[in-house]
Amino acid sequence: MPTLRPPRFLLRRFITTNTHTKPINKTTQNPKWCVKQVSKFNFSETLETIKDQILQSDFIAVSLKKTGSHSAPWHKTLSIDTPETAYLKAKYAAERFQLFQFAVCPFSVRDSKLIAYPYNFHLFPRDDFKLGMPCYSFMCQSSYLTSMANEGFDFNACINEGISYLSRAQESIARNRRGNTVVSKLVQSSSAHSVADTLFLKRIQSRVKSWITACKESNTGSEDALIRSLRKVMVGSEEFGSRPCLMIDVCSERHVQLALEMLKEFADDVVPLLIRAKGGGIQAVQVVLTSSKEDKDIFEREQQCKEEDENRRVCGFREVIDLIAASQKPVVAQNSLSDFTLIHSKFLGPLPPIMDEFRTSLRLLFPHVLDISHLMDEISPLKKLNSVSAATSYLKRRFFAPIDVEIPQQVEADESKNHGFDVLRISQLFAKICSVLKVSTETVEDASSAFKGYANVFNPYSASSDDPLEEDVRISTDHQQKLSTQNIVFVWGFTVGTSAKMLRNQLLNSHEAFSDEFDVRFVDKSCAIIAFWKPNSSAKFLEAMESGGINCDSLSNLISDGLRSADYETYKRLCNLGLWEVNLADSLDNTLATDFDVHGEDSHTESTEVYWRNTDRINIDDL
Template sequence: MQYKSSLCYNAFQTADRRRQWPVKQVTKANFAEALAEIKTLIFNSDYVAVSMRKTGTYSSSWRKILPIDTAEIAYLKAKLSAERYQILQFSVCPFSVKDSKLIAHPFNFHLFPRDELKIGMPSYSFSCQSSHLTSMAREGFDFNACFYNGISYLSKTQESAAKVRMVNLRSSDNGVQSSSVHSVADSVFIERIKSRVKNWRSACRNSNKTDDALISSLRKVIAGSELYGSRPCLSIDICSERQVELILEMLKGFADVVPLRAPTKGGGMQVVRVVLTCSEEDKNLLEEELQNMEEEQNRSLRGFRDVIDLISTSQKPVVAHNSLNDFASIYSKFLAPLPSTMDEFYSSLLLIFPLILDTNHLLTKCSPFEKLGSISGSISYLKKRLSAPIDMEIPDQESGNVNVQGHYVLKLCRLFVTLHSILKISPEVHEFDNSPLSPSVQHHANNFGPVSEDNGDSSAEDIRIWTHSSRRVSTDNLVFLLGFEAGATAGKVKRILHDSHDVFSKEFDIRMVDRTCAVVVFWTPGLSEQFMRIMGSGEIISGKLKDMISEGLRAVDYETYRRACKSVLWKTHLAECLDEASGGKETPLSVAKSQREHQLEICWHSDEMINLDEL
């Protein structure tokens, strides 16, 4: 049975009020089944949409990505958020587009980082924001199910480290090459271990089944024999990788043994276990059992990361609404620790996910002069201004596993399909095109906010604010004001500045970054440097501004803001961070300019800044 509807946007709105779209819920209990199902769907789809619910995003207003942020600073903010907050829901929706028809298969995975295998990973602390948890609770999120039955995982880096600590079930001799030259110490070690293995095998083979229990036990003690399951096993302590190589090389001469390697819990001396088999058939059976156990162990280590690996292996375009934040979290949790710079992050990420489509950037192609933040707001805007009828088809899920959690990813699919229709994006492969996807997809892919869509160079440190009358401005023309009285508004500060000095006689703009700091943008080059010099020199300034300076008003440049972000001071109030970054002193702009290799720009629009006057 399938759930179908042929709808335009008005019908979508009506359908949303009548019912919620079905989304398959996945926990530890049904993860294996869902993994097999989603694998086929991913490889048969055109795109894969992803969204997530975390325990928080940004704990204060200035830590959000703002229009004053270059790509470098925006990445630092996304990095901090990804490292601080935990993903509790990860929604994945493989979908295809046929003309204007969306065929979607939504899955909502419940995650929780749990030390399932008792190896000390990925047990770590994380921060929570009450507003995010409250929102999830209102949607019916079952926190008990998440904590007790959520799917755990390890990143690729953590998995590599974990395997060193765990039993390596198979010490395969593949790749172990005989050394042409052995040292005297090597030869002595080999002969000693060979003699021990021979004596142990003989004792096991010659053991008289009619011996009583006491004699049988004594034989095992003398031979140093243990049991691996029902098979005799000999443990050999080793203290170097070289000794492991020598033992594996030596054991090639024994056709009836299987070597296993197990690091000790203390991390010091290791153990190579030699298991004795009774026949070639028994040996093959043991190796098959070990292979199955190793595969199960690796699946337990990877956990939910198997889904991430499937998406990566499929090479399908991945659709997100806020790609910088989302993929910083994906990279941090499932791949490796985040790199220190945006360029490293960008180049490493694209090796794993070569095509990422951000609906925020696609919206700039349709509505370059409107402020469209949320998915719901974007859908509403497009519904009113553009005609884009859509058919939606969602295959029916098992009734016991379907509820409304994770429906956000379906909204994302709906938004993308609308943009897909308007922008004529097509994943079809051209007959003579060597690339896996059509140029139209590649043209729209890999635009990470706040990197400007006009500049395909990932190293560009620009930001695009695609709202009404946006303007490009150098970061040298921005000055941060701090130390003003509590309750000051942008309008009030602007009036005071306008009447205080000739430097403010020409056009300038001001907005509050948070309640402790405002940013001033000068539209005439050179005026910011002049203002910083006035503030630092104590030059006579008239009116209310003079009183504000005497009461502690200070000014710092953009370079100080950059240092505050790079130093990870990240206190609640921006003024405190800027104070620490500047040492409590204004930095002359000429000095800051000489410390940079090139000039940076942002695209400014005051409407995009947080307007505390309206709160």
């Protein structure tokens, strides 16, 4: 008797509705790959290891996991964005979203073998020293958190075990708010002493002499214990560990300079420490008396080691960023504009107001940032590949470029979780690109020379350029055309539910500007853009809109129904002002209602051309 089977659709239904099955994780597709997970508990030991690997490797790949990238659809970098507006959008996101993971992979490529040392650092902005830094508040985008949760991300472990950090700018402030600092070198003041300075110097000099004498006499044991105690009280002596110390109160930087100048007289016996107030500044100079030159050397080394440990704890993960920057090795990333605005904001300091300043600031630390999206332009200039997996699949289908991945470091079984694999994929894709393009990776200089025009190109839609100021925007497509931003007009105020095709048909016979070729695209549900292909058509349309559609009944009806318009300069002004409303239409309305000094805008020259494709469509369901 034949075995009965349930219909196929029942099997299919069971598979898709069984909630007890563990979701398939794409990151587990290669069981040979392992990424070391780093938290605050194994961070110190990892630092020593990764430092050597960074120095020995030729390249460093980075990959970031953050709490979001945009608050509204139009906040994303769009194909119509110039480099400046793209940077302002990335700046806005970097200042509001937070890093939870930072994957780092020092690697080298030898023939067809990728030798990689991947690490995934779990981060959380924690104010360990109660300094009021970093800020506790940040934005989250639900889709990003959902994606991380699906990959098994442990948010509790992130909060409790994540590595804290301060930026360089924050650390500079923190140094003035905490701890004691050893003064290693006493310098003579160059300015002349006033009468008040002289009185202050004589008073503290007499006090220090009496204190040193009292401490030395008490050490001889010739006095009674009670007398020694009374003498210490009289001279104000205290204890710093097992060593005597004296506190000199100061009320200005000038007093600090005078106290340190006076202590040069006793430099063989004492070590001065600067005591900092909680609100910043120095509140006292603490003088520690040592018993011999050897004892003084030991004490100074102890204090310097203690200060270095405190500094390491304060800067936290930023020490890894400093190691990468100090190596001056090429850094490979997938979305360099988004990643490095975030890196600059969190680990270096506040982001500059314009792209040129950002590029200059970042180049001081990272002179060779290579974006694999731009490198793919050499292989596929007419096809925009927005993800590592898409680019890898494209190369696999068209080229024979096998790359074996070798990970020499040993990773514990419980450490190799499914996080941080993107940094390995970026490293492997870079190696494949070099193989396809026949770029030698035996030395860093060979690869740096081959990709010279692609280093530090932070425009997400830009091709390579030897000119760092070149700022054209490009969408890689089969059919692309240059389009001046002067021929782009933003329109809003149309009926909810209107499609691009419907809006185009309404505009088609409303004004003579639409008698020639034009395209309509939606930026979000509230606003669309019109691309005119004939010069001056946009100016004619904007003029008609400003006049209320006089002599154009169809356009006049659209205006009376609420249709509004603005040129591209208004959009750029919007980004400069930071009017990031949820709907682009609201942001444009607010911009038009805001007084803005045109002469106060940045005077740097920017390209006014973008690339447009006829086949490009924005899916309204994704907005």
